Amino acid sequence: MSKDININVHHITRVEGHGNIVVNIKDGTIEKCEWQVPEAPRFFEAMVRGRRYDDIQTIVSRICGICSISHSLVATKAVEDALGLEVSEQTDLVRHLMHYSEQLQSHVLHVGYLTAPDLFGEKSVVPLVPKATDAVLKIVKCHRVANQMSAVLAGRITHPVTLTPGGMTKVPTEQELLSIKAALEDAVPELVEICKVVLSVAENLPAFDRETEYVSLTQTHPAYMDNLSRYSFYHGDITSTDCNGDGDMPVNKWESVANEYVSSQSTAKWCKWHRDTYFAGAIARYKNQREHLSPLAKEVEKMFGMTVDNCNPYMNNVCQLIEAAHVVEASLEIIDKLLTMGTKFEKVNVTPKAGRGYAAIEAPRGILFHAYEFDKNGECTWGNCCIPTNQNHANIQADFDKLVPQFMGEGEDALRQKMEMLVRAYDPCISCSTHMLNVEFVK
Amino acid sequence: MSKPRVAIFDFACCEGCQLQIVNLEEEILNLIDVVDVVEWREAMSEQSHEYDIAIIEGSITREEDAKRLEVIRSRAKILIALGACATMGGVNKMKNNFDLNEVRECVYGEDGKMQHLDTQLTKAVDEVVQVDFKIHGCPINGAEFAQILRSLLVGKAPFVPDYPVCVECKANENICRYEYNEICLGPIIRAGCGAPCPTAGWRCFGCRGMVDNPNVEAAQEVMDKYGLTVDDLKQKMVLFNTK
Secondary structure (H helix, E strand, O other): OOOOOEEEEEEOOOOEOOOOEEEEEEEEEEEEEEEOOOOOOOOOHHHOOOOOOOOOOHHHHHOOOOHHHHHHHHHHHHHHHOOOOOOOHHHHHHHHHHHHHHHHHHHHHHHHHHHHHHHHHOEEOOHHHHHHHHHHHHHHHHHHHHHHHHHHHHHOOOOOOOOOOOOOOOOHHHHHHHHHHHHHHHHHHHHHHHHHHHHHHHHHOOOOOOEEEEEEEEEEOOHHOOOHHHHOOOOEEEEEEEOOOOEEEEEHHHHHHHEEEEOOOOOEOOOOOOOOEEOOHHHHHHHHHHHHHHHHHHHHHHHHOOOOOOOOHHHHHHHHHHHHHHHHHHHHHHHHHHHHHHHOOOOOOOOOEEEEEEEEEEEEEEEEEEEEEEEOEEEEEEEEEOOOHHHHHHOOOOOOHHHHHHHHOOOOOHHHHHHHHHHHOOOOOOHHOOOOOOOOOOO | OOEEEEEEOEEEEOOHHHHHHOOOOOHHHHHHHEEEEEOOOEOOOOOOOOEEEEEEEEEEEHHHHHHHHHHEEEEEEEEOOOOOOHHHHHHHHHHHHOOOOHHHHHHHHHHHHOOOHHOOEOOHHHHHOOOOEEOOOEEEEEHHHHHHHHHOOOOOOEEEEEHHHHHHHHOOOOOOHHHHHHOOOOOHEEEOOOOOOHOOOOOOOOOEEOOOOHHHHHHHHHHOOOOOOOHHHHHHHOOOOOO
16 A cells, blocks of 8 residues: 555545645655644734724724634733723623634534534535534534624624723613514523534534643633633633643643744744643633533533544534533623613723733633733823734644554545545634644645 | 636735635535635635636735746636725735834744745735725625625626715714714725724724715815825825725
């Protein structure tokens, strides 16, 4: 049997942004095995300079269309940190809800539209329509519910227009909250059905393990220690599976978590904390916060037999389903709280001042860091963003390094498929990569 | 008659406009019935060099991307620019206000000098190739996208409003942003978005570009009434490179 394999996937499909996979195997020897990112850099950190403190979230929202709510939220938090602004309980709760709507939207989109075709052996969701009509319609329905929720809370589905440093420009009415509540309750059985459909083809997730460091937020905010938002997407410190309950990092030290470095293996800039690579994303959040999952999320976890010891990166897709169930229940809890409190418009007064601020939140695809500095007039003088996909690039490469020797005997097509599925499992958002890998272009 | 073949391509952007197409949900399934989507990297694995309609998202920031766009233009009968990055350069064009070498150094430090981090002045799609239709907005309005595509398919001129955002903002019964001492671009910007920004308590950011023939006198009147100048208005057009 021929031992030569040449894989050259130029611009992998069904991911956000542009990435390449290159593998050359000659006579059974791996000569090259690379994950490359040729995305056009867009230089957001340079462009925000000179802009006013209240325009930052509007600009950096455009880093990514899929996680625009996360980028807007983390930027707003970083600006608030710089300007020393506190927000009200109502603002904090509404922002949580807005953030959950994006987690649900993104997870359903990723598992349903981008990953499911692989599990069914199809090239896109389109041929799944006649093949699994009912399941596709359920995915569409859950996706729409999440989008409707974003539209109410963020002012529209993509690129929020209700956020401002210090508060919200618009808050949901009782009527709007009740309609979101009804839609979410209605989506629960559909979500469970989607999980069952994915479970029916879950044996097509490759059997592959590689233990690594898993980095996420861990809740520290006193208001969220005894409710479902204890499983944090929004507040807290930075932790990892290597911290062992000790050495968690406050978010204003995120630069010493990300530790961007040049790899000796290539000249690429990657991130590392305790080891050479780490994993950010649903599986990292799950591993660090599993005991705080909602009852429905724990049911989904059980359905798939997922455990904290599982180190299969493809299971990130399953963790996204677990989290989709979790955020539905966590959202319902917050809606009930807001309904009890009653919502009202709160006027925001901000006096600009000089300072630097840091923030971290969990984007659907992993922990997201922003930092900005302002002069006394509130004009931005410096910005720094580090996005989850960047943090995962090194870990994807490390997975490739173990996966290729393990599966090369299965031939080129099977290997290519497994590598593409692996990249998709990370749910990369490559347009986000404001810092980029050094690339050896595909010949 | 064979179905028109449609291909969707992305350049420097956030891909949020493609997402608005996905967000059409069931309606997209109806559209798929009447066209053949032959390439759409974000959603499907198939690729093709044969298409009638090319939809271009994003702006052009590198020589290699300009070349790729020219090849797409040569293959397509109709080329559509999708979203503010494609129609005007969008937020990407803020980069052009700085020295490009300094921009590279600001983001990448010493590594900024590396060849693959090369960047050129951001261009809208029509600064590189001829554009047949523009679908405005950051992001685009999904319903408007569906309407324009349907019109093109039946050979009808698509309807794109040529009146300002103020018309839609008033219809939403909003209080004018100028009453809050804010500078809003609504009076000169093309409607069609449904005025989501002023409705949510923000100003109009100008992401859809100006109407064909802005009513300068009316805008001047608004400026005078609130003690502002046209320069104040122009300052607010930097974000999306509104033109």
